[in-house]
Amino acid sequence: MTGRNVVIDGIDSKVVLNNGVELPYLGLGVYLLSSGYEANEALIYALEIGYRLIDTASYYGNEYDIGKAVRESSIPREQIIVTTKLWNSDHGYDNAIKAYNESLKTLGLDYIDLYLIHWPVEGLRQDSWRALEKLYEEGKCRAIGVSNYTIKHLQELLDQSKTVPAVNQVEFSPFLYQEELLKFCKEHGIQLEAYSPLTRGNKFSHKTVMRLAQKYQKTPAQILLRWALEHGVVVIPKSANEKRIWENANIFNFSLDENDMQLLNNLNENYRVSWDPTYIV
Ligand code: NDP
Secondary structure: OOOOOOOOOOOOOEEEOOOOOEEEOEOEEOOOOOOOHHHHHHHHHHHHHOOOEEEOOHHHOOHHHHHHHHHHOOOOHHHOEEEEEEOHHHOOHHHHHHHHHHHHHHHOOOOEEEEEEOOOOOOOHHHHHHHHHHHHHOOOEEEEEEEOOOHHHHHHHHHHOOOOOOEEEEEOEOOEOOHHHHHHHHHOOOEEEEEOOOHHHOOOOOHHHHHHHHHHOOOHHHHHHHHHHHOOOEEOOEOOOHHHHHHHHOOOOOOOOHHHHHHHHOOOOOOOOOOOHHHOO
16 A cells, blocks of 8 residues: 555556556566567566566567567467557658557557557647547557647647547656646546656665665665655666566565655656657647
């Protein structure tokens, strides 16, 4: 029990999205996971120890490897959530449909579980969203959502569309505690997913993070991931290394107390490791 109205106590913990689809609270991010041996080994291991959500994108160049690992796994297809994303150069209604079909073909799967708009491309994102709505209506993806959307982008989408995105995937860590966006998403039934939840390791040696790691007998990575979970946010840390894939999953047997959550909340400094979407009109 987290004390913050969510129970997240096992690797199989899931949140129910606004359309009823269940999304695991923990996923494996695969950005910069090299296509071929590295991706294959990481995926096989992650699935073996209980990861059931994989976050790829056409931009990452490893959709083929993800699909292959999912197809070859002994885990039933319906138990694995595969996320992929529409890249910036594929925006617009027709282009988005085409890009979806290409991703599906590269993955070698029959459907995509969660299809996201990767970035709120100016002038075209609403046409792309209509394409995602169409794909969803046709049953070609189980859920649709967005990524890197600010409150402004979400409000525009809500005002102009009939489908509320199931997910908004954004950069989120104690050092980029997007409190208003999280509140907005909760109010509108949009699940927030944290990318770069580990700050790519850049903040592991921050003194507060180190102190809490010592206190809870956990690693800095586990403290950062647990903080996001306690906020009810799905995490998708990337690792190519078995030891760290395991470490990042070992976050369900402890809980941060209210004071320590507050200490971490207070670390916000709008620190980003990735692009800043707030300037996108
Ligand atoms: P993360 O914050 O997940 O950090 C990944 C880095 O941390 C890697 O270098 C990894 O190295 C290292 N690492 C992982 N676990 C540990 C650990 N326990 N201890 C020490 N180091 C560790 O960054 P990402 O940017 O990769 O974000 C995660 C995922 O989010 C991406 O892979 C992608 O799926 C998604 N994403 C989405 C974006 C979007 O625009 N929608 C943008 C950026 C990311 P190693 O592999 O050697 O373990």
